[in-house]
Amino acid sequence: MSRRCCTDVAEGEELPGLEVRVTRADLVRYAGASGDFNPIHWSDRAAREVGLPDIVAHGMLTMALANRLVTTWAGDPGAVVECAARFTRPVVVPDDADGTLIEFAGKVAERRDDGTVVVAITARCATQTVLGRATATVALDCSPHSHPLRHGDISG
Protein backbone atom coordinates (compact mmCIF):
# COMPACT_ATOMS: atom_id res chain seq x y z
CA MET A 1 0.00 0.00 0.00
CA SER A 2 1.34 3.41 -0.87
CA ARG A 3 0.09 6.88 -1.41
CA ARG A 4 -1.05 7.68 -4.92
CA CYS A 5 1.44 9.74 -6.90
CA CYS A 6 0.33 13.20 -8.00
CA THR A 7 1.62 12.72 -11.53
CA ASP A 8 -0.80 9.81 -11.97
CA VAL A 9 -3.89 11.91 -11.40
CA ALA A 10 -5.77 14.06 -13.90
CA GLU A 11 -8.58 16.53 -13.41
CA GLY A 12 -11.90 14.97 -14.28
CA GLU A 13 -10.67 11.48 -13.39
CA GLU A 14 -13.36 9.33 -11.84
CA LEU A 15 -12.61 7.30 -8.74
CA PRO A 16 -13.79 3.68 -8.47
CA GLY A 17 -17.32 3.80 -7.09
CA LEU A 18 -18.50 2.35 -3.79
CA GLU A 19 -21.86 0.85 -2.86
CA VAL A 20 -22.70 0.25 0.77
CA ARG A 21 -25.81 -1.32 2.20
CA VAL A 22 -26.66 0.19 5.58
CA THR A 23 -28.90 -1.74 7.99
CA ARG A 24 -30.26 -0.98 11.46
CA ALA A 25 -27.46 -3.12 12.91
CA ASP A 26 -24.91 -0.88 11.19
CA LEU A 27 -26.49 2.18 12.81
CA VAL A 28 -26.31 0.60 16.25
CA ARG A 29 -22.67 -0.34 15.67
CA TYR A 30 -21.83 3.18 14.48
CA ALA A 31 -23.67 4.72 17.45
CA GLY A 32 -21.52 2.70 19.83
CA ALA A 33 -18.26 3.35 18.02
CA SER A 34 -18.83 7.08 17.63
CA GLY A 35 -20.66 7.80 20.89
CA ASP A 36 -23.55 9.42 19.00
CA PHE A 37 -26.64 8.00 20.72
CA ASN A 38 -29.22 10.40 19.31
CA PRO A 39 -32.40 8.25 19.46
CA ILE A 40 -33.52 9.22 15.92
CA HIS A 41 -30.86 6.70 14.81
CA TRP A 42 -32.28 3.76 16.78
CA SER A 43 -35.79 4.49 18.06
CA ASP A 44 -38.80 4.49 15.69
CA ARG A 45 -40.76 6.38 18.28
CA ALA A 46 -38.13 9.13 18.63
CA ALA A 47 -37.82 9.43 14.84
CA ARG A 48 -41.58 9.74 14.34
CA GLU A 49 -41.88 12.26 17.17
CA VAL A 50 -39.72 14.71 15.24
CA GLY A 51 -41.57 14.12 11.98
CA LEU A 52 -39.19 11.66 10.32
CA PRO A 53 -40.74 8.81 8.33
CA ASP A 54 -38.56 6.24 10.07
CA ILE A 55 -35.14 5.81 11.66
CA VAL A 56 -32.39 7.66 9.77
CA ALA A 57 -28.67 6.97 9.46
CA HIS A 58 -26.15 9.22 11.18
CA GLY A 59 -25.04 11.87 8.71
CA MET A 60 -21.53 11.19 9.99
CA LEU A 61 -21.80 7.53 8.98
CA THR A 62 -22.68 8.54 5.42
CA MET A 63 -19.78 11.00 5.44
CA ALA A 64 -17.40 8.34 6.77
CA LEU A 65 -18.47 5.95 3.99
CA ALA A 66 -18.01 8.72 1.42
CA ASN A 67 -14.45 9.18 2.63
CA ARG A 68 -13.78 5.43 2.35
CA LEU A 69 -14.07 5.92 -1.38
CA VAL A 70 -11.33 8.55 -1.18
CA THR A 71 -8.94 6.85 1.25
CA THR A 72 -9.05 3.60 -0.72
CA TRP A 73 -8.21 5.46 -3.92
CA ALA A 74 -5.54 7.60 -2.25
CA GLY A 75 -3.81 4.50 -0.82
CA ASP A 76 -3.27 6.25 2.51
CA PRO A 77 -5.97 7.66 4.83
CA GLY A 78 -3.36 10.09 6.17
CA ALA A 79 -3.42 11.79 2.77
CA VAL A 80 -6.87 13.29 3.44
CA VAL A 81 -6.06 16.76 4.76
CA GLU A 82 -9.58 18.12 4.56
CA CYS A 83 -13.08 16.75 4.12
CA ALA A 84 -16.50 18.34 4.20
CA ALA A 85 -20.16 17.53 3.56
CA ARG A 86 -23.64 18.91 3.96
CA PHE A 87 -26.35 16.54 5.08
CA THR A 88 -29.05 17.52 2.64
CA ARG A 89 -31.48 14.59 2.92
CA PRO A 90 -31.98 11.93 5.56
CA VAL A 91 -30.98 8.35 4.76
CA VAL A 92 -34.02 6.40 5.92
CA VAL A 93 -33.15 2.88 7.10
CA PRO A 94 -36.06 0.40 7.28
CA ASP A 95 -36.21 -2.40 9.82
CA ASP A 96 -35.38 -5.26 7.45
CA ALA A 97 -32.42 -7.38 6.42
CA ASP A 98 -31.65 -5.37 3.28
CA GLY A 99 -31.44 -1.90 4.79
CA THR A 100 -30.72 0.96 2.43
CA LEU A 101 -28.24 1.06 -0.41
CA ILE A 102 -26.05 4.16 -0.66
CA GLU A 103 -24.05 4.65 -3.86
CA PHE A 104 -20.94 6.80 -3.77
CA ALA A 105 -19.08 8.28 -6.71
CA GLY A 106 -16.05 10.54 -6.81
CA LYS A 107 -14.29 12.70 -9.33
CA VAL A 108 -11.08 14.73 -9.26
CA ALA A 109 -12.55 18.23 -9.40
CA GLU A 110 -9.32 20.18 -9.05
CA ARG A 111 -5.61 19.52 -9.15
CA ARG A 112 -3.58 22.16 -7.34
CA ASP A 113 0.03 23.21 -7.77
CA ASP A 114 0.87 22.18 -4.20
CA GLY A 115 0.24 18.52 -5.04
CA THR A 116 -3.19 18.33 -3.46
CA VAL A 117 -6.31 17.36 -5.36
CA VAL A 118 -9.91 18.06 -4.48
CA VAL A 119 -12.25 15.11 -4.93
CA ALA A 120 -15.95 15.89 -5.34
CA ILE A 121 -18.10 13.09 -3.94
CA THR A 122 -21.73 12.27 -4.60
CA ALA A 123 -23.86 10.02 -2.41
CA ARG A 124 -27.19 8.68 -3.63
CA CYS A 125 -30.02 6.71 -2.09
CA ALA A 126 -32.32 5.43 -4.82
CA THR A 127 -32.44 8.49 -7.09
CA GLN A 128 -31.84 11.18 -4.49
CA THR A 129 -28.57 12.74 -3.41
CA VAL A 130 -28.10 12.65 0.35
CA LEU A 131 -24.90 14.69 0.69
CA GLY A 132 -24.30 18.17 -0.68
CA ARG A 133 -20.96 19.71 -1.59
CA ALA A 134 -19.10 16.67 -0.30
CA THR A 135 -15.39 17.04 -0.94
CA ALA A 136 -12.10 15.65 0.23
CA THR A 137 -8.75 17.32 -0.25
CA VAL A 138 -5.98 14.78 -0.70
CA ALA A 139 -2.23 15.41 -0.43
CA LEU A 140 -0.70 13.13 -3.02
CA ASP A 141 2.83 11.81 -3.15
CA CYS A 142 4.93 14.37 -4.99
CA SER A 143 8.34 13.15 -3.89
CA PRO A 144 10.90 13.21 -6.73
CA HIS A 145 11.71 9.49 -6.39
CA SER A 146 8.15 8.43 -7.10
CA HIS A 147 8.28 9.47 -10.76
CA PRO A 148 11.65 11.11 -11.45
CA LEU A 149 11.04 11.62 -15.15
CA ARG A 150 7.73 13.34 -14.71
CA HIS A 151 8.42 15.40 -11.62
CA GLY A 152 9.30 18.54 -13.57
CA ASP A 153 5.70 19.66 -14.00
CA ILE A 154 5.00 19.85 -10.27
CA SER A 155 6.33 22.64 -8.10
CA GLY A 156 7.26 21.76 -4.50
Added chain:
Amino acid sequence: MALDPSFVGRCYPMAGTYQVGRAKIREFADAIGDDDALYLAPDVAQACGYSDVLAPPTFAITLAQRAQKELISDPGLGLDHRRMVHGSQSFTHHRPIKAGDELAATLYVDGVRAMGGNDMLTLRCEITDQAGAPVTTARTMLVIRGSDAEEHR
Protein backbone atom coordinates in the same frame (compact mmCIF):
# COMPACT_ATOMS: atom_id res chain seq x y z
CA MET B 1 -35.09 32.77 17.35
CA ALA B 2 -35.03 30.12 20.05
CA LEU B 3 -31.26 30.20 20.58
CA ASP B 4 -29.55 32.85 22.66
CA PRO B 5 -27.26 34.82 20.29
CA SER B 6 -25.10 36.02 23.19
CA PHE B 7 -23.45 32.57 23.14
CA VAL B 8 -21.43 33.55 20.06
CA GLY B 9 -17.76 33.84 20.98
CA ARG B 10 -17.97 31.55 23.98
CA CYS B 11 -15.53 28.70 24.28
CA TYR B 12 -15.71 25.43 26.16
CA PRO B 13 -12.48 23.55 26.85
CA MET B 14 -13.17 19.84 27.18
CA ALA B 15 -12.30 18.52 30.64
CA GLY B 16 -9.18 16.36 30.62
CA THR B 17 -7.56 14.82 27.58
CA TYR B 18 -8.57 12.04 25.18
CA GLN B 19 -6.17 9.15 24.72
CA VAL B 20 -6.52 7.67 21.23
CA GLY B 21 -6.32 3.88 21.48
CA ARG B 22 -5.79 1.18 18.86
CA ALA B 23 -8.92 -0.66 19.98
CA LYS B 24 -11.09 2.45 19.61
CA ILE B 25 -9.74 3.07 16.11
CA ARG B 26 -10.41 -0.56 15.19
CA GLU B 27 -13.97 -0.31 16.56
CA PHE B 28 -14.60 2.86 14.53
CA ALA B 29 -13.07 1.37 11.37
CA ASP B 30 -15.28 -1.74 11.82
CA ALA B 31 -18.34 0.48 12.20
CA ILE B 32 -17.65 2.16 8.86
CA GLY B 33 -16.81 -1.17 7.22
CA ASP B 34 -13.22 -0.24 6.43
CA ASP B 35 -10.46 -2.84 6.85
CA ASP B 36 -7.61 -0.60 5.68
CA ALA B 37 -4.41 -2.00 7.20
CA LEU B 38 -3.31 1.49 8.20
CA TYR B 39 -6.21 1.53 10.70
CA LEU B 40 -5.60 -1.97 12.00
CA ALA B 41 -1.96 -3.05 11.73
CA PRO B 42 0.71 -1.10 13.62
CA ASP B 43 3.51 -2.76 11.63
CA VAL B 44 1.98 -1.66 8.32
CA ALA B 45 1.49 1.87 9.67
CA GLN B 46 5.12 1.95 10.80
CA ALA B 47 6.32 0.69 7.43
CA CYS B 48 4.48 3.67 5.91
CA GLY B 49 6.29 6.08 8.20
CA TYR B 50 3.62 6.53 10.88
CA SER B 51 4.32 5.98 14.57
CA ASP B 52 1.13 3.90 14.98
CA VAL B 53 -2.21 3.11 13.32
CA LEU B 54 -4.13 6.03 11.84
CA ALA B 55 -7.68 7.07 12.64
CA PRO B 56 -10.12 7.43 9.71
CA PRO B 57 -10.64 11.01 8.44
CA THR B 58 -13.98 11.44 10.26
CA PHE B 59 -12.88 9.83 13.55
CA ALA B 60 -12.39 13.29 15.09
CA ILE B 61 -16.20 13.61 15.31
CA THR B 62 -16.06 11.38 18.39
CA LEU B 63 -13.99 14.04 20.11
CA ALA B 64 -15.86 17.02 18.64
CA GLN B 65 -19.24 15.69 19.79
CA ARG B 66 -17.84 15.01 23.24
CA ALA B 67 -16.63 18.62 23.35
CA GLN B 68 -20.12 19.83 22.31
CA LYS B 69 -21.95 18.17 25.18
CA GLU B 70 -21.49 20.91 27.76
CA LEU B 71 -22.73 23.60 25.38
CA ILE B 72 -25.74 21.85 23.90
CA SER B 73 -26.99 20.74 27.30
CA ASP B 74 -26.68 24.28 28.68
CA PRO B 75 -30.31 25.29 29.39
CA GLY B 76 -29.37 28.94 28.81
CA LEU B 77 -28.72 28.27 25.12
CA GLY B 78 -32.33 27.17 24.61
CA LEU B 79 -31.61 24.26 22.29
CA ASP B 80 -34.32 21.62 21.80
CA HIS B 81 -32.36 18.40 21.21
CA ARG B 82 -35.30 16.65 19.62
CA ARG B 83 -35.40 19.19 16.82
CA MET B 84 -31.65 19.25 16.24
CA VAL B 85 -30.17 17.80 13.05
CA HIS B 86 -26.64 17.84 11.74
CA GLY B 87 -26.51 20.34 8.87
CA SER B 88 -22.91 20.11 7.76
CA GLN B 89 -19.49 19.03 8.91
CA SER B 90 -15.90 19.59 7.90
CA PHE B 91 -12.50 18.54 9.16
CA THR B 92 -9.16 20.14 8.49
CA HIS B 93 -6.39 17.76 9.49
CA HIS B 94 -3.18 19.57 10.31
CA ARG B 95 -1.76 16.07 10.73
CA PRO B 96 -3.41 12.64 10.90
CA ILE B 97 -4.75 11.44 14.27
CA LYS B 98 -2.92 8.29 15.40
CA ALA B 99 -3.12 5.75 18.20
CA GLY B 100 -1.10 7.00 21.15
CA ASP B 101 -2.12 10.62 20.67
CA GLU B 102 -3.25 12.41 23.79
CA LEU B 103 -5.61 15.09 22.55
CA ALA B 104 -7.23 18.15 24.04
CA ALA B 105 -10.26 19.84 22.53
CA THR B 106 -11.81 23.28 22.86
CA LEU B 107 -15.21 24.10 21.43
CA TYR B 108 -15.90 27.60 20.07
CA VAL B 109 -19.34 29.00 19.27
CA ASP B 110 -18.74 30.74 15.95
CA GLY B 111 -22.29 31.65 15.00
CA VAL B 112 -25.96 31.63 15.92
CA ARG B 113 -28.48 32.74 13.32
CA ALA B 114 -32.04 32.24 12.23
CA MET B 115 -32.78 31.20 8.67
CA GLY B 116 -36.04 30.15 7.08
CA GLY B 117 -37.76 29.34 10.36
CA ASN B 118 -34.80 27.29 11.61
CA ASP B 119 -31.90 28.19 13.87
CA MET B 120 -28.36 27.48 12.75
CA LEU B 121 -25.60 26.94 15.30
CA THR B 122 -22.05 27.03 13.95
CA LEU B 123 -19.39 25.38 16.12
CA ARG B 124 -15.66 24.88 15.79
CA CYS B 125 -13.67 22.33 17.75
CA GLU B 126 -9.91 22.86 17.86
CA ILE B 127 -8.10 19.62 18.65
CA THR B 128 -4.51 19.84 19.79
CA ASP B 129 -1.82 17.44 20.95
CA GLN B 130 0.04 17.37 24.26
CA ALA B 131 2.48 20.00 23.05
CA GLY B 132 -0.42 22.28 22.10
CA ALA B 133 0.21 21.81 18.37
CA PRO B 134 -2.88 21.83 16.15
CA VAL B 135 -4.09 18.39 15.03
CA THR B 136 -7.60 18.86 13.65
CA THR B 137 -10.10 21.66 13.24
CA ALA B 138 -13.65 20.28 13.15
CA ARG B 139 -16.47 22.58 12.05
CA THR B 140 -20.06 21.62 12.75
CA MET B 141 -23.28 23.28 11.70
CA LEU B 142 -26.33 22.18 13.66
CA VAL B 143 -29.83 23.01 12.47
CA ILE B 144 -32.56 23.35 15.05
CA ARG B 145 -35.75 23.02 13.07
CA GLY B 146 -38.57 25.44 13.83
CA SER B 147 -41.58 23.70 15.32
CA ASP B 148 -43.63 24.45 12.19
CA ALA B 149 -40.94 23.38 9.73
CA GLU B 150 -42.40 20.57 7.66
CA GLU B 151 -39.37 19.41 5.79
CA HIS B 152 -36.38 17.65 7.27
CA ARG B 153 -33.21 19.03 5.74
